[in-house]
Amino acid sequence: MSKSSRDMSFEATKIVLENKKQAMKLFDIWQEIKANDFFGFGENLGFSGATPEQSFYAAIYMNLKDENSLFEVVNVKPKTIKLKSQVLTKNDEKIIFSPEIKKEQKSSYHERDLHALLSFFVANSAEFDSVYTKTIFHENSTKSTKGADKWLHPDIVGASFSSANLEKELVEYSKKFEKLPIKIYSFEIKKELKLYNLKEYYFQAVSNSSWAHEGYLVALDIENDNELLEAIIRLNTSFGIGVISLNSCEPAQSKIIAQAKNNGKLDMVAANELCVKNRDFKEFLSNICECKPEKMSAYKSWFDKILDDEEIKEYIKEKKIGK
Numbered sequence: 399m400s401k402s403s404r405d406m407s408f409e410a411t412k413i414v415l416e417n418k419k420q421a422m423k424l425f426d427i428w429q430e431i432k433a434n435d436f437f438g439f440g441e442n443l444g445f446s447g448a449t450p451e452q453s454f455y456a457a458i459y460m461n462l463k464d465e466n467s468l469f470e471v472v473n474v475k476p477k478t479i480k481l482k483s484q485v486l487t488k489n490d491e492k493i494i495f496s497p498e499i500k501k502e503q504k505s506s507y508h509e510r511d512l513h514a515l516l517s518f519f520v521a522n523s524a525e526f527d528s529v530y531t532k533t534i535f536h537e538n539s540t541k542s543t544k545g546a547d548k549w550l551h552p553d554i555v556g557a558s559f560s561s562a563n564l565e566k567e568l569v570e571y572s573k574k575f576e577k578l579p580i581k582i583y584s585f586e587i588k589k590e591l592k593l594y595n596l597k598e599y600y601f602q603a604v605s606n607s608s609w610a611h612e613g614y615l616v617a618l619d620i621e622n623d624n625e626l627l628e629a630i631i632r633l634n635t636s637f638g639i640g641v642i643s644l645n646s647c648e649p650a651q652s653k654i655i656a657q658a659k660n661n662g663k664l665d666m667v668a669a670n671e672l673c674v675k676n677r678d679f680k681e682f683l684s685n686i687c688e689c690k691p692e693k694m695s696a697y698k699s700w701f702d703k704i705l706d707d708e709e710i711k712e713y714i715k716e717k718k719i720g721k
Contacts, residue, residue: 403444407457421480507717515649527558530701532682539676549605556583584610591617609668612658614640646720
């Protein structure tokens with residue numbers, strides 16, 4: 399009988415930890431597995447789908463709850479594990495615990511208050527094609543086992559209808575002979591993005607946004623720090639999720655730091671799971687199927703409101719958003 403992907407995950411993790419002789423972050427273990435095919439398991443350990451690394455993380459998380467697990471947690475954030483049989487040296491402990499786990503600065507506004515800024519940007523930016531957005535309220539999802547859907551929901555989804563700019567004859571031609579050019583976006587929004595929280599936030603976006611044609615991690619006023627930007631580019635090259643820096647003073651001046659990879663088609667399995675569990679997303683899909691791109695003004699109430707220039711300035715002032 400062939401080994402299951404879960405069994406291969408445990409065996410590959412054991413080999414990596416034995417070879418490295420130290421505790422390691424799950425992200426680094428996964429990278430080591432992918433980089434070294436000498437394990438003979440295949441770089442994705444048999445996991446299918448767009449995000450095999452998330453399936454790997456889930457398998458290890460579940461195994462850690464088993465009292466007979468070979469592994470144990472030595473640090474929670476970032477999740478760092480070692481073999482139970484492994485004895486850490488003082489040097490190992492310093493490597494694991496020396497980075498201080500910083501807390502985000504407290505601010506008066508809520509993370510969800512940033513949705514209006516993102517919607518304003520993508521609706522007016524030349525880099526996007528008039529994207530219509532909709533907030534996905536996590537609280538509108540069906541209840542499930544605690545933690546099971548932690549990284550399932552994006553904060554905002556969006557759709558652009560390129561055919562809205564086409565002549566009527568071409569729209570009719572597309573309906574009959576081709577697919578209408580509609581692109582679906584998914585966005586994960588954070589108040590801030592720093593080097594210490596980048597991997598956690600990025601892989602949350604990988605988990606909840608890779609199903610879309612394009613997925614983005616969005617944060618306010620991302621610092622122009624070389625180490626942070628280099629790390630963003632590396633992750634973007636490997637996993638395809640883009641990164642947007644929202645401008646807290648002038649949302650129209652927001653920047654795409656890393657362009658999302660266009661996946662060509664939706665991951666139907668992942669999108670279907672979100673559709674089944676969240677009525678906002680199900681309604682979003684239903685609405686875009688009903689929309690007539692040449693008459694989008696008639697459907698604006700189906701999506702998040704796009705503030706005008708004066709309204710967005712007042713909104714930023716009222717919510718006390720920014721530096």
